[in-house]
Amino acid sequence: MKIAVLKETAANEQRVAATPETVKKLLGLGASVAIESGAGAGARISDNDYVAAGATIASRSDVIGGAQMVLGVQGPAVADLPGITxxxxxxxILAPFNDRAKIESYAGAGLIGYAMEFMPRTTRAQSMDVLSSQSNLAGYKAVIDGAEAYGRAFPMMMTAAGTISAARxxxxxxxxxxxxxIATGRRLGALVSATDVRSATREQIESLGAKAIFVEKVAGIEGEGAGGYATEMSDEYKAAQAELVSSHIAKQDLVITTALIPGRPAPRLITDAQLASMRPGSVVVDLAVDSGGNVEGAVAGQIVERHGVKIIGHSNPASRMAPDASALYSRNxxxxxxxxxxxxxxxxxWPADDDIVKGIKLTEGGKIVHERLLG
Known part of the structure; x- marks a missing residue:
């Protein structure tokens, strides 16, 4: 079985779908691996590193030719797959809700599209879960980016000249x-609090030493989604949460938003009025900016300032740690x-009735086959 690994062409994408480590493991199974020249440059992996691991380096068309499987980070367009059969x-990561036309083109070309972000949230599939592996790094990077933009110390510091209060x-x-x-902020010495629409996360927040901020005694919470994802909240809950968050946000130095709902625009968590209530010099990091943003005024790929508050909207945050992100993604x-x-x-x-195969397969036999994309 020949496996092809492509160089990413999307803007701000530095990751790669294989590393020398995983190349060796694939060869150990009995596969052959062909990698497009320059594919690992963004992740600081040279062509020579891949050759030393046993891969073949070639042009894109030669890499794709004869391959039974093509691996990528962001799904390539059919037009960028010369010679594919x-x-x-x-x-x-095929992002079918954002680019339906690409998925239709996969079907039209007779390709079998596996969306890695659709991996089931099951124990068996845990080691294959790209959303978890990449989000973990994104959460870490958000705190580091926020701390840099904040420009002050995170931990409380007691000196002969006086005490510096811990960041919130x-x-x-x-x-x-x-x-x-949460974990990264705690390690840096900040006073950390957190909230979520899913009541089950309270214990997780507190286990990390953070303060849980939750709406109490409000009926109609619909936050417990299938597979561990959040879903829409009731109107009553939204109103109560907005009131609670507004009073809390005004006292914070750094806010990080991470809320996503699969297949839908990111929910609005912070309004312009709430930004205006924050102290000048505060920082907000919006990890959902590529999906529409949790923060009013956030701009994908930019750092903007509103009411003296910096809003960080870096696109594709995991790619900003490409060597580590590539290592984890390629292992997935x-x-x-x-x-x-x-x-x-x-x-x-790939058994057609397997739960993992059914979970990730979007196209086959010239058709779109995934239930979430039908109808």
Whole structure:
């Protein structure tokens, strides 16, 4: 089985879908690996590093030619897959809700599209979960970026010249990114608080030593979504949360927002009026900016200032830590391939009734097949 790894072409994308470590593991299974020249440059991996691991380096068309599986970070357009044949698997972050036309083109070309971000949130698939591996780094990076922009010390410091108070950090949305942001903020010495629409996260927040900020005694909470994701809140809950958050946000030095709802625009968590209530010099980091943003006025790819508050809207935050992000993402891909590897055939076999295969397969046989994209 030939596996192709492509150089990413999307703006701000420095990650790569294979590292020398995973190349060796794939070769150990019995696969051959061809990598487009320059694919690892953004992650500080040279072509020579890949050659030393046993991969073949070639042009894009030569890499794709004869491959049974193409690995990418962000899903390539069909036009960027010269020589690809019907029945080839393309495994990447395909973002079907943002780019339906690309998924339709995959179907039209007869490709089998595997959306890695659709990986089921199950114990069996945990090691293949790209959203978790990348969000973990994004949560860490958000605190580091915020601390740099804040320009003051995070921990309380007692000196002969007096005491410097600890920074106050508020995390909104306690998924993987939010939990890592809490942990990182605590390690840096900040006073950390956090909130989420899912009541089950209270224990997680407190276990990390942060203060849980929750709306109490309000009916109609709909935050417990399938697979651990948040869903829409009731109107009553939204109003109560807005009131609670407004009073809390005004006292914070750094706020990090991480709330995403799969297949929908990011929910608005912070309004312009709430920004105006914050002290000048405060910082907000919006990790959902690429999906519309949690913060009013946030701009993807920019740092803007409103009412004296800096709003950080870095696009693709995981890519800003490309070496580590690539290491984790490529392991997710390898773990998936390894789980379906047939030693005798020296190829991956993908049972149609398997829950992982059904969870990630978007197109096959010239059609869109995923239930979330039908109808």
């Amino acid at each position: 019907a029945g080839t698997i393309v495994a990447a 950090l508020f995390v909104m949305g306690v998924g993987v990114a939010g939990l890592q942001a 891909l390898f773990n998936m391939i390894n789980a379906f590897w047939d030693k005798e055939a020296k190829a991956a076999v």
